[in-house]
Amino acid sequence: MLLPRFDVLVPETIDDACAMLADYADDGVRILAGGTDLLVDLRRPIIPQHVPRCDGCPTHPEGQIATTIECEPSKSDPLMSPEGSIRTKLADPKSAAPAFLVSLHKIDQLKGIELLPSGGLRIGALTTISEIERSSEIRKDWTALAHGADSLGSPLVRNRGTLGGNIANARPAADTVIPTIALGGKLTLQSSSDTRTVAAGDFPTGPGLSVLKPGEIVTDIHLPTPSPHSGSAYYKMANRKALEISTVGVAVWMVLEKPGGPIKDVRVALGAVGPTPILAKSVGKVLIGKVPTDEILVQAAKAAAGDARPIDDHRGSAWYRVQMVEQLTLRLLKSVLSGIENDR
């Protein structure tokens, strides 16, 4: 079956790509990176139950859909009701079919992994998941992201799929996004009129929804310099080892003042337990400034579970997911701690 008709534009610089996105905005234009999600979404579903791949997926066969997801109450956010539920409306896939794709594959500026003089790391948005998986720098100093890359899709998906694409798709279970949030990653978003930086955790706003404006491209992912006595890890819990979307994903990043000493900083990010990846802020309140003991780690894991906002679906019940957040957080906190201790 043929893909629907569209034209493909092939810019060679980021500026040209931004200009094309602006020029063709009214005709319907989408950014093509690895294509492992976009080209699937553009194809008419062959097997209806295959789609949506997750709640809120814009390729739902019914067309326009709305999902209700439990969320923290908010009066300021118009999408959320004060009772604590969010309704996300997604576009009809037929009307959303783009007339143009801007394919980024010839933009070398968007490729590559680069240690910065400051000690941080810049990853071009078009870097493939396989390249991240094989980067010894990332595995050593930004371990959680290497774990995320290991567990995404299949080797063939990883060979084509890109970090920028995984982020821009804004799926609540995205395997490289949960670690990027825990690691304190920042994203550079560029359009023809503006360049801005957004914390990875602030980027997604709902399933498939993000702060990315029409005409903007995710160009770089910056990971901060690893602190002394720090470590990170990610664990994807899923029914299969490949080609699976997680039931729960947990990423942990932790810094100690000194070996054995109090916890200086910690971030726990949760995947597949809310409409977006969730930064479990309660964990910091329990752990920061404390000497890590088994007791306090258990408390922290319970706090993480309290921050999860899962729904029931075919991958697992909300209740089960909350239990797994607690268990996986505890397990990861312990393994990151022992990693830091063994490193000294």
Next chain:
Amino acid sequence: MKKIISLTVNGVSHEVAVEPRRTLLELIREDLGLTGTKKGCGIGDCGTCTVLLDGVATFSCLTLAIQADGCTVETVESLAENGQLNRLQQAFVDQGAIQCGYCTPGMLMTTTELLRRNPHPEESEIRRAISGNLCRCTGYQKIVEAIQTATEDSDE
């Protein structure tokens, strides 16, 4: 409107006019007549359409032909040497790793990439490498054994 792209497929340079929506798979099978590469699911789940794009195992069904402009493509037809099955292909035959044949071109190309990167993979590395290639006959065990045989042979 069609666009002109140039690419090298199995050592032969081609200049082809393609519709923007044409996939690399459609180009290989229908325009170039190389039907060894198969279409399976069309959505990146089965891996039978795998080719090597600049040496990287790639879903040809989820790659637009335009994205392969200027690239080198290797398909399953490139594996045989002087009309003889290569070591890996022969191992698939000898070990009974070919049943219905649905997955075979993809399995061979994915494994070719693996063995170039890692000529002596552990069993776990083999299983992980082919985890994106679906075998409908669930004959994974024989496929793994075939790949192991092919790597043992190369020790001689």
